[in-house]
Amino acid sequence: MKHRSPLITLAAVVLAFAIMFIVDILSGPPGSTSAETANPSAAPATAGATSTSPQPTETTVTSTSPSASNSAEDSKFPEKIVYAGQAEDGAGAIAVAVLGTQAAAYFCDGRSVESWFRGAVTSSDISLKSKDGATLQASLDGDHLKGTLRTKNDRVRFEINKAKKPAGLYRARGSKTTIGWIVLEDGSEVGVQTTGEESAPAPDLNPENPQVTVDGEELGAVPINGNADL
Amino acid sequence: MTSVPVPAPEASPAEPSGIKIGPVIIAFAIGTAVSIGIGVYGRLHPPSGHAVNIAGFSTGAAAKAFLASIVMALVIVQVVTAMGIYRRIPLRDAWVGTVHRWSGRLAVLISVPVAVHCLYALGFQTYDGRVIAHSLFGCFFYGAFVFKMLILTRDDSPGWALPLAGGLVLTGLTALWVTAVLWFLV
Numbered sequence: 001m002k003h004r005s006p007l008i009t010l011a012a013v014v015l016a017f018a019i020m021f022i023v024d025i026l027s028g029p030p031g032s033t034s035a036e037t038a039n040p041s042a043a044p045a046t047a048g049a050t051s052t053s054p055q056p057t058e059t060t061v062t063s064t065s066p067s068a069s070n071s072a073e074d075s076k077f078p079e080k081i082v083y084a085g086q087a088e089d090g091a092g093a094i095a096v097a098v099l100g101t102q103a104a105a106y107f108c109d110g111r112s113v114e115s116w117f118r119g120a121v122t123s124s125d126i127s128l129k130s131k132d133g134a135t136l137q138a139s140l141d142g143d144h145l146k147g148t149l150r151t152k153n154d155r156v157r158f159e160i161n162k163a164k165k166p167a168g169l170y171r172a173r174g175s176k177t178t179i180g181w182i183v184l185e186d187g188s189e190v191g192v193q194t195t196g197e198e199s200a201p202a203p204d205l206n207p208e209n210p211q212v213t214v215d216g217e218e219l220g221a222v223p224i225n226g227n228a229d230l
Numbered sequence: 231m232t233s234v235p236v237p238a239p240e241a242s243p244a245e246p247s248g249i250k251i252g253p254v255i256i257a258f259a260i261g262t263a264v265s266i267g268i269g270v271y272g273r274l275h276p277p278s279g280h281a282v283n284i285a286g287f288s289t290g291a292a293a294k295a296f297l298a299s300i301v302m303a304l305v306i307v308q309v310v311t312a313m314g315i316y317r318r319i320p321l322r323d324a325w326v327g328t329v330h331r332w333s334g335r336l337a338v339l340i341s342v343p344v345a346v347h348c349l350y351a352l353g354f355q356t357y358d359g360r361v362i363a364h365s366l367f368g369c370f371f372y373g374a375f376v377f378k379m380l381i382l383t384r385d386d387s388p389g390w391a392l393p394l395a396g397g398l399v400l401t402g403l404t405a406l407w408v409t410a411v412l413w414f415l416v
Contacts, residue, residue, distance in 0.1 A: 005331075006382035013338050013375070020346035075414075141291055142352060 075140055076123045080225065082168045083145040084182050085160030093182040093190035094158045095169035096126065096138060096145055099226030103128055105136050106169055106180045106224070107149055107156070112199040114180055114192040115151070116230045161185070166207035171228075172221035177214050181205045181221065250384075254391045257380035265373025272354030272365065294344045295411045301344070302407045304337035305400060312396055338375060341403075345372070364409040371402030 077098045084095040092109035103126045108114035117136045119128030124140040126147075138147025141159070149156040163169075163185060170181040170191075179202045181191035191202025193214065203212045210221035311330035314321025345368060354365040378395035381387055 003383050003385075006379040009335050009338070010376065010379040012335070013342060016339055016342040017346060020343050021350060024346060024350045 077121055077126075077140060082163045082223075082225075083160045084163035084167055084169065084184055085158065086184070087149070087156045087158040089156070091154075091156040093184065094136075094149065094156075094160055095163065095182040095224075096128075096136075096160070097169050097224050097226045097228070098126065102227045104169075104224055104226055104228045104230060106171075106182060107136070108180055108182065108190060108192040110190040110192065111201055112192065114194065114199060115149075116180065118230050121226070165223075168207075169224040170205060170207065170210060170221045171224050172210070172212060172219040174214060174217045174219045177217070177219070179203070179212065179214070179219065179221070183207055248386050249388050250386045251388060253384055254381065254387050257377050257395075260380060261373040261375075261377030263373075264376045265369040268349065268372055269354055269365070269369040272349050272369070275350075275353060291414060294347055295414045297340050297344050298407055298411050301337045301341045301403065302411070304333045304340070305403050307333040308337065308396075309400060312393075316393070337403075341371075360409050360413060364406060367402050367405040367409065371399065371406055374398035374402050 080099050082095060082097045085093065087094050087107070092107055092113065094105065094107045096103060096105040098121055101121045103117075103119055103121050105117040105126075105128050106114070107117070115130040115132070115134050117128035117130045117134070119126060119136075126136075126138050128136040130136075132151075134149065134151040136147060136149045138145050138158075140146075144159055144161045146159045147157070149158065163183070167183045167185045167187075170183065172179045177193055177195040179191060179193040181189050181202055183189050183205070189202070189205055191205065192199050193202045194200075195215075203214065205212060205221055212219050212221065308330060310319070311321065311326050311333065313319045314326040315330060348368055354369070355361045356365070374395065378392070378399050381391050381395045
């Protein structure tokens with residue numbers, strides 16, 4: 001004799017799996033799904049939120065890098081790490097640099113909005129503030145960083161991964177101009193340059209040779225660590 | 231008595247009274263294939279680092295720990311009711327089987343969002359012993375579940391097959407809970 005109800009249960013579970021996968025794929029950061037499914041890489045930390053193009057340089061990353069194991073194993077930040085990725089809903093890019101108990105972060109939309117944040121780190125949480133009163137709260141979730149950025153009238157959520165060089169956070173400062181760049185895992189850059197009250201998209205940055213010229217002034221960009229003085 | 235054809239090779243160790251081992255072996259093979267398939271998918275696809283969050287929790291990990299603990303509680307219900315069904319404890323009412331079936335269905339359905347988060351956002355990872363064990367048991371659990379569901383479709387399996395399958399499911403889920411939730415909470 002045969003019973004059908006276990007098969008129905010089995011089918012229901014398969015259906016539930018399919019639904020959850022579809023929900024997760026549809027809710028993923030914009031532009032991430034096609035590249036992720038097309039790129040058969042087994043590395044855990046290379047799937048940046050915006051990997052829209054195949055990685056030219058990072059294909060040999062192993063899954064046993066010590067920093068990855070530290071962050072996920074202890075639920076505690078490594079001594080020195082930078083996270084970078086796209087915020088949800090295409091609001092812009094976020095980079096968070098941690099060094100010891102200090103953290104610095106930068107948010108920008110690549111056009112005209114930017115904010116620098118500074119603050120403290122406690123085991124798996126960070127709480128940062130910008131000069132104009134915006135706040136950034138984030139906590140470690142597995143090996144990625146998850147949090148919320150709040151300004152007076154807006155709220156941006158994000159979930160970003162570890163950034164491997166040359167990905168990360170860069171800044172250049174001249175006599176009148178400050179430029180911030182977030183270099184993402186796929187090599188794309190999001191940056192804003194501000195001169196006085198005027199903000200504009202940042203010029204292209206070559207992380208290998210981080211020199212840019214603004215209004216005839218030659219500026220050198222530097223990677224930003226958690227203890228940077230902003 | 232009737233014109234029974236020569237038994238197929240896999241059914242040759244058939245025990246008396248129509249007990250068949252072949253379907254058990256086939257069910258076990260399918261369950262094994264499911265486990266391997268999940269493991270291969272988890273290993274090969276790049277983890278997204280992102281999955282939909284379930285409302286009301288501070289982090290995805292907290293939501294997963296909560297759901298997994300509900301599943302663990304239901305699994306304890308499963309063990310108790312299974313012991314009732316097998317007369318190991320004096321629970322003999324008609325509702326015992328119903329409770330066993332529905333607590334099991336609920337448990338496996340609740341486990342799905344947790345497993346999908348693991349698979350889709352994190353993948354099969356090997357960076358320390360706990361993570362290896364958790365990844366392996368995650369694959370093992372759903373294979374064991376498939377094995378058990380397939381065993382349940384037939385009445386002609388040997389008597390040990392269903393308790394074996396149930397025991398595998400129980401072992402898998404308990405190991406998953408210990409290597410994730412207990413670790414998360416401690």
